[in-house]
Amino acid sequence: MKKKWLTGLLSTVAVLTLAACANGGASNTGSSSKAASSADTETFTYAIDGDPSSTNPLNTSDRWGLTLTNFIYSPLIRIEADGSYVNELAESYEIAEDGLSITVKLRQDVKWSDGEAFNADDVVFTYNEKVKKENGGSDGLYINDQPVTVEKVDDYTVKFVLPAVSAPALDNIVAETYIIPEHIFKDEADLSVNQLKATPVGTGPYKFVEYKNGEYIKLEANENYYKGEAEIDNLVLRIVESPDTTKVALQTGEVDAAFVLPAVIKDLDKDTLETYAYSENRVGYLGLNTTTEELKDVKVRKAILFALNKDEFNQAAYLDKEYYETPYSFLPVANPYKTDDVEKYEQNVEKAKELLAEAGVSNLTLNLGYNSSDAAQTLQATLIQQQLAAIGVTVELAGGDSSALFTELRKEGSTAYNLFLGGYIMGNDPDQYARLFKSGGASNYFKLTSPEIDGYFAEGAVELDKAKREEIYDNLQKELADQAAIYPIVDNKKILVVNKRVKNVEEAGLVPIFTFEDPSKLTIE
Numbered sequence: 001m002k003k004k005w006l007t008g009l010l011s012t013v014a015v016l017t018l019a020a021c022a023n024g025g026a027s028n029t030g031s032s033s034k035a036a037s038s039a040d041t042e043t044f045t046y047a048i049d050g051d052p053s054s055t056n057p058l059n060t061s062d063r064w065g066l067t068l069t070n071f072i073y074s075p076l077i078r079i080e081a082d083g084s085y086v087n088e089l090a091e092s093y094e095i096a097e098d099g100l101s102i103t104v105k106l107r108q109d110v111k112w113s114d115g116e117a118f119n120a121d122d123v124v125f126t127y128n129e130k131v132k133k134e135n136g137g138s139d140g141l142y143i144n145d146q147p148v149t150v151e152k153v154d155d156y157t158v159k160f161v162l163p164a165v166s167a168p169a170l171d172n173i174v175a176e177t178y179i180i181p182e183h184i185f186k187d188e189a190d191l192s193v194n195q196l197k198a199t200p201v202g203t204g205p206y207k208f209v210e211y212k213n214g215e216y217i218k219l220e221a222n223e224n225y226y227k228g229e230a231e232i233d234n235l236v237l238r239i240v241e242s243p244d245t246t247k248v249a250l251q252t253g254e255v256d257a258a259f260v261l262p263a264v265i266k267d268l269d270k271d272t273l274e275t276y277a278y279s280e281n282r283v284g285y286l287g288l289n290t291t292t293e294e295l296k297d298v299k300v301r302k303a304i305l306f307a308l309n310k311d312e313f314n315q316a317a318y319l320d321k322e323y324y325e326t327p328y329s330f331l332p333v334a335n336p337y338k339t340d341d342v343e344k345y346e347q348n349v350e351k352a353k354e355l356l357a358e359a360g361v362s363n364l365t366l367n368l369g370y371n372s373s374d375a376a377q378t379l380q381a382t383l384i385q386q387q388l389a390a391i392g393v394t395v396e397l398a399g400g401d402s403s404a405l406f407t408e409l410r411k412e413g414s415t416a417y418n419l420f421l422g423g424y425i426m427g428n429d430p431d432q433y434a435r436l437f438k439s440g441g442a443s444n445y446f447k448l449t450s451p452e453i454d455g456y457f458a459e460g461a462v463e464l465d466k467a468k469r470e471e472i473y474d475n476l477q478k479e480l481a482d483q484a485a486i487y488p489i490v491d492n493k494k495i496l497v498v499n500k501r502v503k504n505v506e507e508a509g510l511v512p513i514f515t516f517e518d519p520s521k522l523t524i525e
């Protein structure tokens with residue numbers, strides 16, 4: 001008899017790195033009609049602070065690319081914030097007793113937005129393309145450097161075959177991968193690009209209409225959506241990079257929703273606008289590039305961290321503890337595997353100076369990359385510059401576009417930045433963070449190479465006993481703290497402001513990264 005494997009193991013909504021809310025180069029596609037105004041009772045306008053870095057669901061990894069993907073496409077299984085699983089395109093799933101395969105039964109009532117039937121061929125096509133290294137090669141689809149394979153059992157059944165037992169297999173493989181239609185993309189010449197040539201066709205609540213770079217992305221309700229057609233006919237993602245402009249647009253009703261920082265809340269019209277604050281299990285951090293000449297010595301890295309005071313950063317940026325918590329591990333505060341039994345690097349200026357002296361370093365100059373359009377990061381960067389000056393370290397601020405920053409950091413051997421500010425939302429299972437910290441990890445911006453860290457990730461990935469996994473990940477958190485490559489700053493809540501004419505916001509599900517789990521449930525009064 002087969003059984004559900006990994007019962008009790010917790011996971012959460014996202015398995016892809018959120019390096020930052022990146023701006024990227026997207027192309028204009030579709031008709032030339034203008035985006036609708038929010039005065040239109042059939043249009044919901046959501047202000048976002050930049051273009052998606054990619055609109056390709058196979059490789060997108062930033063907030064707005066993933067948000068757009070979630071509006072147009074659907075996964076087999078969705079992971080809720082509490083770690084539970086919800087079937088989407090899947091009707092059911094079974095994990096083999098030996099842990100080496102997962103069989104998924106598919107819904108038979110799903111159509112693509114162009115009216116074509118969804119079936120197993122689409123799932124096999126998606127995973128065969130997503131596993132390719134040249135297309136981005138999702139880390140979760142490899143176990144011991146060997147790819148997971150997917151087989152078509154029949155028109156509505158697929159089987160995932162694992163090369164070895166993997167504790168987070170369900171999270172990494174089946175959940176949160178968005179399925180694309182074979183009949184639309186099978187003739188695409190290059191599926192590795194950020195902008196696919198074919199017009200997007202999905203199974204999600206909305207379908208693509210038009211994208212004008214730097215201005216808006218327009219969607220309309222998908223009449224074939226398997227959960228029922230969306231209540232609001234049109235959904236517009238309006239690109240507004242300036243927080244001040246966003247604030248005015250909210251006040252005037254030009255946009256219906258947007259994220260804001262706590263400092264903005266007091267200025268908002270409470271009669272027309274509603275505020276929703278919710279956790280994303282996000283970690284905002286200062287990263288240290290361990291391959292730069294200035295930071296190769298762990299003593300120097302530790303000196304940098306001991307000189308800092310994250311409480312000052314958070315109070316300045318988020319004002320009230322209602323809107324943030326303080327992490328010390330690389331795992332977010334609510335993560336079930338998180339431990340605070342690590343080096344916390346509480347500010348100690350004298351110890352920082354001693355470590356620099358032991359390392360024989362003086363007159364150190366470092367540069368700091370950050371997203372200059374992010375008000376919180378801009379404030380953090382200024383405070384880091386001030387606090388490191390107290391130990392004789394000069395920090396040159398290098399604010400700019402976050403997409404360009406992390407594109408540079410991804411380059412093998414890049415030493416363009418000593419320090420950088422970023423953030424990620426990765427999920428509950430610690431294995432999903434391996435891409436950040438394992439040697440050669442796809443998002444190892446810190447350029448860490450550590451046999452100890454690699455070993456802990458390898459052990460945790462195959463250990464099915466939860467207590468033993470907890471011990472492994474406790475050790476991993478301690479080791480990562482000792483490496484002094486990441487300085488966790490904040491686990492901040494997202495604050496979404498919504499025009500009161502928009503109803504059922506909580507019913508639509510406020511979730512990490514995507515904002516709305518199912519925007520089809522939103523209505524306009």
